[in-house]
Amino acid sequence: MTVTATERDDIVIRGVGHSDAQAFAEDVKAAWIAFNLSALEREADRLRRLHTAIVKLSEPARYPAACEIAPLLSEARAIDVSLLSKLQPDAIGPEAAERIALIRRFVADPGAIRANAIVTFLTAELERWKDFFDTIESKPLTPEQRLSVVVDEDATLVLASAGSGKTSVITAKAAYLVKAGIRHPDEILLLAFAKNAAEEMSERVEARSGVAIVARTFHAIAYDIIGMVEGSKPPLADHATDDVKFTNLIKQILKDLVHALSEVSSAIIRWFAHFLVEPKTEWDFKTKHDFYSHMEKQDLRTLQGEKVKSYEELQIANWLYENGIEYEYEPDYEHKIHETGRRDYCPDFRLTDSGIYIEHFGVRRQKMPDGSERLITAPFVNRDEYLAGMAWKRQVHAEHQTRLVETYSYERQEGRLLTGLAEKLAPHVTLKPRPADTIFDRVVELNQIDSFSQLLGTFLRKFKGGGYSLADCDGKSERLTLGGRAKAFLAVFEPVFAEYQKRLGGRIDFEDMILRAAHYAETGRYVSPFRHILVDEFQDISQSRARLVKALKAQHPDVRVFAVGDDWQSIFRFAGSDIHLMRHFGDEFGGTFNGETGVHRTVDLGRTFRSIDQIAFASKTFVLKNPAQISKQIVPAGKATEAAIKIVMAPKNEDEKKLREVLTGLSAKLGPAGTASVLLLGRYRFLEPDMRDLQRRFPQLRLSFKTIHASKGLEADHVVLLNADSGRMGFPSEIVDDPLLALVSPEEELFENAEERRVMYVAMTRARHTLTIIASNSRPSSFVTELSKDPEYGIAAQSGAEQAAHACGECGGRLLDVRGQDGRTWYRCEHVEHCGNLLPACSSCGASLPRRLDGSVEARCACAAGYPACPVCKDGWLFERSGRYGPFLSCVRYPACTGKAQISTSMAGVRATKSKR
Structure with a gap:
């Protein structure tokens, strides 16, 4: 008999008789069978439990979420390695072998088995709860809404486009979880962003389902967590619930820091004098049109009060003002230049006391192959003509014996524009620097403090909420090449933030509230009872709120996050919302299964109950011009029988007249007793017309005015969008997103006017039947031009002719x-x-x-x-x-x-x- 050994040569036993060999073989086989059966018996209960659980996946009673199946897979893999892979089917018999084969098939391909289980469950569950879905709301839920309710993955994202019935979904989801016996009411956390939205949701859930589940705001649950851990709730800062008070506090901090006459005051004045606007010059643009458009957005107003034509001129003017040097901007030259064929000569600056003229020339130095240098101009400037103009100006001053001081763009490029100017002027003027508090008072007079305080406030909230450090911001400014402006801003923000924190004292703001609660949940000082977290308006979630949700989810292995939102309607970046969290929902909130991370399910509601086809499809096309937006299917509420979107071009100063014409047209289509709701929308509050007068003129129309941000969640038969014009205070707004906010945002949006495009989508989708956009015929906004020119939107005609381009x-x-x-x-x-x-x-x-x-x-x-x-x-x-x-x-x-x-x-x-x- 030959015995094969694994770690040595084969063993050969000679001279065994047949009967002895036969007996030996039978003994070995019996021992082999006994060994396998004994090992099987030791794990019998475990194997029986595993087998039963896997069998149930063929007809699951609950949604087979990753968090539910992952422990089963983990245990099956462990026993497969330790036992099942070593058992011999011939030794344990066909019945046991089949049970083990089922477990091993699950181990080999768990993804396919879970996927089949999900399909089986959804099919049966949708049928089982059909009557519930037919009656939970005033109208039966759509197939998409039903699916979103029964899907119960570790993380489920419901994409709810405008008017798709997201509130119905959340209501049905909460009721379903309780009625199906999945959760008790106190295991469900229903979260909303606004107090009134939370109250409305609580009432709706109870009224529709008879289930009492209290919806809460993020701040309410965070405050409760703090109270439970600390035994009492710290007082809330006065400004926490009042944005005006918050901005005023930032303004007061700035003023106090300036009047302290410290190094901080110099940093603040330096910001206003040289970095309030984005420091781009003509060298950063390929065409004059692009350069001029940028300059018009920047509001290049000097500390003295006049508007200048370039950033470098702004630097020069503000340096003169800071140092008490009186000047005139673009004055008439003191000598009349005859028969030049040119316009009257107006130098850039004239110093009032000394009579010195300053000309700033937009030229840089270029190294030539032979080592020499030559002057060059911006890409769109004719170099020869520009250099000839420089020579002519020098000649004029030489002929009339007036003193000219020249500055150049290459001096700013080399970091010595202002130091060089100081050296050139030193023999002729005496510097009399203005005190910092005097300059700051001037900034206040020019109304430049308000917008900067709002920027600081937005930055501060995102800074705290995102858990950023100054080192994080400084490093990111280097990566984003934001240069000196970012450093100047952080030099102001650091002391402002420190003073803000100091003035909080023992009180907390909303950012502190959320972050402290998240910390208590993360460290286990707060033990969460919640197993399902339902979040409304998920597109508005911030980094700090997301941190709290993640902390609550991490406390128990079977917690689900159910989020309903629409990234197309993410328009509150200024309040800290972070669209990154929705776009990367799986990575942020998903589970793990079979080596895969970010496991989640997305359900697209698709159907809108609000807008007819022309409006629904045009708004979808418009928002998806930004490829970063999540694509969704849209099923409109109905079909238009006439043009649903109209663009009305208004001549200068005739906006109100055109609005009355539009309302007259809408009123004329109503019968004698007919009425219709009309929502007037403006990008800003100051665009509100005289509503009392309009309501008196048009009694059949139920008129209301809202800013677009305030209109979210509302709808009307007809929507009229006012003043869709270009400009800083136009639409798209050209003052909304300062590039500095990228320092406290995990993901910068590179698409131009990304958030403003979503604001436009919100405006468009408030309308059920018609949308009318009123714009200036001389300066329509880029959005209006896009809508009117691109045939993809299907806007065939305009009321009032736009000027020929x-x-x-x-x-x-x-x-x-x-x-x-x-x-x-x-x-x-x-x-x-x-x-x-x-x-x-x-x-x-x-x-x-x-x-x-x-x-x-x-x-x-x-x-x-x-x-x-x-x-x-x-x-x-x-x-x-x-x-x-x-x-x-x-x-x-x-x-x-x-x-x-x-x-x-x-x-x-x-x-x-x-x-x-």
Whole structure:
């Protein structure tokens, strides 16, 4: 007999007789069977329990969530390694072998078995609770709503687009958990963001289901946790519930720090003088239009009060003001310059006492291959023309013996713009620095303190709520290349934050409340009774609130998070909401199973009970222009029988007139006894019209006004969006998101106007039947332009014509028609403070603007009149002018353009043809 050994040579036993060998073999087999059966018997109870649990997965009585199945899988894997993989089927018999094979199949492919179990459960559960879903609300729940209620994964995210019935889902979910015997009412935590929303939800759950579950705000549950752990609740700061008080406290802290005349006061004044606006220059842009658009958003107002045309000019002006040097900005030059063909010369600055002029030149130095240097201009600036202009200005001052001090963009690039200016002026002026408190009072006069205090307040709340440190912010500013502005801001924020914390004393604010409660839950000082956490308006969750939810979830292995929200409606970043938490819901709140992390389930409600198809689809298309938004299916409430979205273009100062026309049209469609609700929306509170007068004029319309943020959750038959114009206080707002907030946000939104686009979506989806957008015909917002130009939105016609889009040949902006003091029509560049391109309307029709096609030598008007094109500029055309040597042709843009030509026979023919027309 040969015995095979694993760790040595085979053993050969010789000379055994047949009968002895037979007996030996039978003894070995009996011992082998006994050994296997004995091992099996020792784990019989465990195996029976595992087998029963796995068998039940074929027809589960409860949703097979990852947190429920993971312990089963863990135990099955452990016994498989220690026992099942070693047992021999022939030794234990076919019945036991089949039971073990089932366990091993589960171990081998648990994902497929759990997935089949989920499908089986959902099919049966939806049928079992059909009557409940038919009657829990006034109307039967939709298939999507029913599915969201019975899905019970470790973390479930319900995507509830506008008007999709999210409150019905939360109501049904809470009632289902109790009625199905899954949870007792005191094991369910129902969370809302606002007190009134929590009260409404509690009442609705009890009224609909007879189940008493108290919905609470995050702050209420956090305050209760603190009270239970500490034995009493610390007093709440006065400003915690009052945003105005909070902002005023920040303003007072700034004022007190300045008047303390410390190093902090210098940091604060430095911020207002040099970093209040984003420090970009023409070198950061590829086109004049982009540069001018950016500058107009920045409100480049100096401490003296005038608006300047560039950030570097702002630095110079504020340095002069800080140091008590009186100056004039862009004054008329003291000597008249004759027959230059240029506009009157206005230097950048003139120092009042010394008479010194300052010109700031936008040039930088470029190293050439041979080691020499040359001056270069921004990408969109003609270098030769600019350098010629510099030479001409120097020549003017030399000829008239006026003193000129020059500064250059390359000096700022090299970090010595202001130190260099100080050196150049030292022989001519005496510095008389203004006290910090005097400068601060000036900042207050200019109303610059309010917006900065709001920025500080928003930053402070996000800083505390996100658990950030100053080192975190400093490091992130380096990664995001926010440069000196971020350092200047943090130099102010650090002492402001320290003083804010000091003034809290023994009181707490809402951020402290949430974070302290989260800490108590994390450390086990608070033991949570909750097994299901239901969160409404999840898109508004902040980092600190998310931390509390995670701490409560981590206390027990079977806790579920059920979140209902819409990332398309995330519009409260200023209050600390963090859209990152919803976009990465699984990573943040999900469970683990079979080596997979972030296990969660997403249910898309899809169907809207509010908006008809045109509004529902247009708003979806609009918000999904940002690829970071989560895509959802939309089933509209009905089909439009006429145009549901209208854009009304209002001439200057006629917004109220157009609003009355819109309301007249809506009222006219109602019968004698008919009524309709009309919601007027504005991006800002100051846009509210005279509601009493409007209600008196239109008694059949139930009129109301809300800001878009305040309108969330509301709906109306008709919505009218007011003042959808471009500009700092337009829509999209150009003052909402300071890049500095990225320092206290885990994920920066790179898409332009990302949050404002969601605000627009909220505005659009308040409407059931019609949406009317009123915008300026001369400066409609980028949103209005997008909606009207892109055929994807299906907005076929507009009420009131938007001006024909004429591109400015000087900067690429738009040429807009304006009425001159002489009553004539002119076309002026939208960037009037920077570009100055101005053209008269066609002299033949007096209304339209002659334009030339590429390569054409003629500018032709819509009225068919034609003119010789200017040989110098892109927009002008030539007309006859008289000079000292007789008539000649000159550009209509003179003196901005000096293009001219002699009158030739052919030109005379053109003039003759034109005059006949």
